[in-house]
Amino acid sequence: MFGKIVSHKVRANKIHLEFEKNEGIIEIISPMIVNVFCPLKYDNHYSRAVEDLKIEQCEILVEKKDFYIEISTEALLIKVYDDFKVDFYSIEGKILCEDFREERAPFVRRGTISDAQDEGHSVDIQADKHKIEVVKRLFGDEKFYGLGEKTGHLNKRGYYYEMWNTDDPTPHVESHKSLYKSIPYFITLREDCAFGIFFDNTFKTYFDMGKENSKYYYFGADDGNLDYYFIGGNNVQSILKGYTDLTGKTPLPQMWTLGYQQSRWSYSPAGRVKEIAKSFREKDIPCDTIHLDIDYMESFKVFTWDKERFPDEKKILNELNEDGFKIVTIIDPGVKKEKNYDIYETGLKNGYFATDKDGITYVNRVWPGDSVFPDFSKKDTRDWWAENQKILLDSGVSGVWNDMNEPASFNGPLPDDVQFENEGRNTDHTEIHNIYGHLMSKATFEGIKKHSGKRPFVITRAAYAGTQKYSTVWTGDNQSFWDHLRMSIPMLLNLGMSGISFCGTDVGGFSFDCTPELLSRWVQVGAFTPLFRNHSGSNTRDQEPWAFDEETLNINRKYIKLRYKLLPYLYDLLWSGETTGLPVMRPLVLHYEKDKEVYEINDQFLFGENILVAPILEQGKKIRTVYLPVGQWIDYWTKEVIDGGKYILKETPLDICPVYIKKGSIVPNYPEQNYVGEKDIKELTLDIYPGEGQYVHYVDDKESYNYREGEYTLYEFIMKNDEEATIDINIKHEEYKAYDSFKVIYNCDITKEVYFNEEKISFVETDNKIEFVIPAVSGRLIVK
Template identity: 35%
Template sequence: MAGAGASQLSPRWMPFLSLLAVLCFLATQGLAVKENDFKKCSQSGFCKRNRAYADNAIALGPSWQAPYKISSELASFKDGQFQATILKTIDEQGTTVRLPLTISFLKSGTARVTVDEQRRQEKDIELRHNSQIRKERYNEAEKWAIVGGLEVDTEAKVSHQSETGIKILYGPNLAFEADIKYEPYSIEFKRGGATHIKLNDRGLMNLEHWRPKIEKPTPEKKEGEEGQEENKDETPEPDPTEDESTWWEESFGGNTDTKPRGPESVALDITFFGYEHVYGIPGHTGPLSLKETRGGEGNYAEPYRLYNSDVFEYILDSPMTLYGAIPIIQAQRKDSTVGVFWLNGAETWIDITKAKETKNPLALGGTDNINTRTHWISETGQMDVFVFLGPTPHDITKNYAELTGTTAMPQEFSIAYHQCRWNYVSDDDVKEVDRKMDRYNIPYDVIWLDLEYTDDRRYFTWDSNMFKDPISMGKQLDNHGRKLVTLIDPHIKNVGGYQIADELKSKGLAVKNKDGKDFDGWCWPGSSHWIDAFNPAAVKWWSSLFNYDRFKGTMENTFIWNDMNEPSVFNGPEVTMPKDNIHYGNWEHRDLHNINGMTFHGATYQGLLSRKKGELRRPFVLTRSYFAGSQRFGAMWTGDNQASWEHLGAAFPMIISHGVSGFPFSGADVGGFFGNPEPELLTRWYQAGAFYPFFRAHAHIDSRRREPFLLTEPYRSIVTSALRLRYSLLPAWYTEFYHANQDGSPILRPLFWTHPSEEAGFGIDDQFFVGSTGLLVKPVVEKDKATADIYIPDDEVYYDYFTYKRLPTAKGKRLAVEAPLEAIPLLLRGGHIVPRRDTPRRSSQLMKYDDYTLVVAVGKDDKAEGELYADDGDSFDYEKGQYLHRVFKLEGSTLASTDAEGRNAKSLKEGEWLKRMRSVFVDKVVIVGAPPAWSSKTEAQVESEGKKFSVPLEYHQAGGGKTGFAILKRVGVRIGADWTADFS
């Protein structure tokens, strides 16, 4: 569904919105995103102040005196933690503010640096009418984002200590070092004796301390009168040279934000020494390798912004904020990866600049290196930074996953194809689409219902005129092995007689305004309240609403879509919630804005876990808004894109960026949400979407119907082929999701991740490998394009996936691959084995017990290896050992299958699914790159479970090349059994 920014409203839907809601809607929206509707740094007081602070420090150069130092007598190191007090000098008289510092060295090798501010006194806090604002800085981001990995490494030790600083060795084999300087305060993080990351490198750290609001003296008052004297240690007077205009309130777009706590931003500069490429901080629409933000040709003039917002029809190649925020950056140079995770849920801006550095000859052999300098600025909260020293991309993602969790193991249907639009208008409409997909033999797994299925925008209800029998609809889908997803948003229509709204208000579970009353804003239903999912009682209540006896009309094959959860508020500042709203615990919305969407996503996830007593099925919940840790609850998509070639091309850098930032289950609306794609564009988008981890077509209410069966030939057949390719490879995709679930690995892997030694690949973001499968893909994203130039990062052999033809060796070069409209540029890297299922079916549910095909791509060393992970794709029984995990290896002329974990099948108690898998076999093995000597062979010898037998072998030439491929037919070995095939 569109966010607040649907470009137009069809007249037939106007009666469903109140007049006021429509007027608000049309007054604030247009045909495309208006950049002026969203703040730039100069319009955000704390960003402007901190950028000015940085400009001043840089302009002063060596004469700049950073006002932060550690008091050595207040510093100590014990049991893996360094604790100290940073003293911030705030005036010429030497008045200081005390900032507690804790550096924790974790067993994973990650270092955590936290800077807080001493708790402020009760007498100094301003109380609002009916609401007390929390005195301390927001300190609950950890509660929502972090799930583990915080165990301190007590083996860390001091290597040097003096009055000026301390050096601490930590990490695996004590290979890492933190060099903490006391005055001015800074921390260098070293590996191999060289500095990789430095905090406060340029002295731009700025923590805006709490201060009382002091009214300007009137002419009648004389200096020294009562009320003017304050204890300097507790309530220092503000520096009169500072710009106070946005300290206590700030206006933008006709909205005024009151700030009872005054200015309290945190800012820190972090430098990556010798690193030219940095990635992460999604979501944004620019390239994977992040651009500089201080102007210059090809660069941005604005910092990257993280402030979850409903940015409809977003513009491309921009640092503007989008729907979600994951504040992690990783830096890459040849054979080395490092990163930082900035744990802060408030509005955040990040400046990025790059400069040549020659002052650190030890770092990289004394040559000129590019240093990437970042400047992080958040409106409120603690300064909380996790530092990762790698050294590989996999180390970064693994350590980040230990902290924030991994991708939830998905239901198998959820990684197949989803059919959606705003809106399928009735249950008959849904049934007819379902029938026509079958009539044209087009596979799909899920059909979606957007806003209009509800009774007048009341969630958990059905429009009784158009959806008269949702159970009958659900049963038809279930009989065809398909699922239904319905939209549930966080805004609750404020109208009498609506039970959900009545309960929300009576239980006191809504977000409050600054006066302590239920916040009322405008969204799709008109006047609305918002559930406060930071409140445990609200989560418990919300979860109960998904029970089958409460959300009547839903079944076990019904799942949920959370949209608009930034939150989107049509008449709010920047189309979102006022920052001075109050959440559970008396925290202001400004403190936790970027976390808000994740709490709602998590509450819905909990609801699907508990719909029925005794039913333990994996939830599927799609979200539009997200934060670090959202990957634990489901999938996300990139929001309201457009039906244009440019948006098709922009999708992969966005999806890849999310994957390397810990959220791999992501996708973009196939076909573009807004507009009407031409057949060529729609066809190419399906070919690209077949390689999105989350694969869904979606369209705006005013777009023409574009279900695949409506396409004319040859487009319909080409799209169907792309869908069938996705379905045949579902075993490989599911295996990659298993790895993402285990250690946070991205599913779409850019070249910097797979080939960290190949510097020429660090900036490439239009091609990728699918996990560890060896599948290298470069979908066509340009009009009338009939070739693809694929960069080959190594000297391994590559084959055309479809013809099995061996391609010319091209390490470090771009290989031209033919890509007419009916073709997807897809290569298979030698040395890999890919599992797939080749029997065409209409849904993944119907493939559940089909036999497998193994595609073996012989490497240059005559070896290959691959994996298959499988479970029932539905329950949590895999946590009890109910799964198959096989490793396949080809060495010379022998192919073998063994249990990946060395488990003894005889000792494993088989549940229903494992018992049924006993009748699932390896049907066929394709050996791509089989040597010519095999051309005379007619059979291979197979041994499994105490039996030996011969299997027919056919040899084929591959596209006239010097190599061929062999097919081992009707292998007949159980997929879960050990077996060998001998081709000698």
């Protein structure tokens, strides 16, 4: 494809390489990030993920060697050879990532394919070559993380996946090559180094992580440009920051979106919605959000209301809002083909819909029957779709849930030759498919932001790299199976490692019938999942917290209330993540990458850095092994202090999910409330686990963008534990009225005296801890 290097030229931060048969470009984005590019289809990137590329000025040295071109930054050494083979080294000369020089050699498959298929078996065939293909050498110590929501284990070594957004309602198992999202990015961890690769190609792409041969891994595509970013870093955290510097960070959401959410296909008519709302308040279960699935619409027509089921939607939604409930409505991209239906007529008149190759509006079948599909690759269409969000907002809707946007249809995937405008670079469905949901979410986000002035709440099923800038995601139509609860942990962790922090699953499972024990264990995971939504499908049994028995109800109440207690901690994580790119749910390897024990842990996770969660993921299990990393950890329920760096056994009756707090942690808590905003919280509880540590707590108005203009308050807590425990409290920024006082829960067996700013403070001793109140001002707290 390339041949020998003929010449090279350096132009600013780009090194242009002329080969015998083609050209290539090495672009230095920063000392740690390098783009490898060949204009096989377009002259430029035209990225849908990298929308605000910032080039960091740095020193670049380029030197022609005998057999290669050597490029160096202050952090990386890049060697470019004939055939556009590119190897990456640390500046000290350590090989990080090397192109494979031999031909691909898939393992031999034996047997008769047709016989197996006749019996109904799904059979893999020999792997194909791809138009674009990058093959990298395996050194043998690699672990792979990321690639979005793919099924299987946390470490993707030995797996093969395809990036082609797919609506597949069959039970998701490890053999699924593709699901709803395409995030062509992964992190490679080796014994003494780590790096990331982002293959920015929206066509169907392929990732073989050492499955077909243990000598190499590869990524490829059917079409488009050769366009990938090598992301170096000192550790996995810095690599994730580098990737999200490119594709965007998850923005801070409104706080109510972090509360508990209840959904079903479908809560309809209005009386049923009110009944659900009333039950939450009567049964003392906090809840902020109720979702309306497709049955709220008139004949499934988007941006309409069924006037029989919801005769006065504004009045109904206003009443629910007064009781603390936000309403989120589903919207699909399929627009009903119907005369005198305004959305259809306006879109048709202005050419907002995708067409066939003859320029005729393309029609397929979805919920409304014959439907047409907005061309979201066209800015005018996105602007129009954004304006339509005002219809929902004016009805009292608080958020929008985008579904069926792979795009899905009842007649299978849209044909490859469906045409899209693509910002003036006319193309077909093969290029737009994987970014269709991404662009729909962008339009939705921008419309809600414009017409509400608040941080938008958008949920999407389909996504591409960078969707985190516009939407939260869920993992699609799961099942009420224990295997799906188990598999949800690595799926969510890898979404987080792929830049998507605000994510979740359908708690309890969407299809099949949930059981009391399964819901009890799933809500224990959901309490620590950024998007905490119970959702179930049509014709399944009821799945609300009270749908089973008193024990299940009590367990749901316990963990939903725990979630509300931890809301300020969760909000802090999302606030800091807007800068660092770090997710809320984290695999242990993100903070303990030198610990070999954590590389394959699929059934535990960190909630931020300070809280470790080890849920029960198997039916009937009443005890489990928990791995605690190095350091000391405190059992959240018993307050037992445990030395880490080892495995322990923890008894787990049905109402106990093992939770451990890292020594030296300060965890902010809220008082009980039925919904976010019910109380004007003037006293923050500080749950303190003595040791060496630092914590920053953030406060703003919980909904607007005023924080970006400086309207927030920032508290810094620095804790030391020498001869006496000291906690320095510093108000680093104070432009928003926050708290009057701090209620301190200090988890310590023996306490003699407490002083704040040299004034002695009285305290109450209860169950291995003391409690006291101090003013929310800067100062020094001393515990003797």
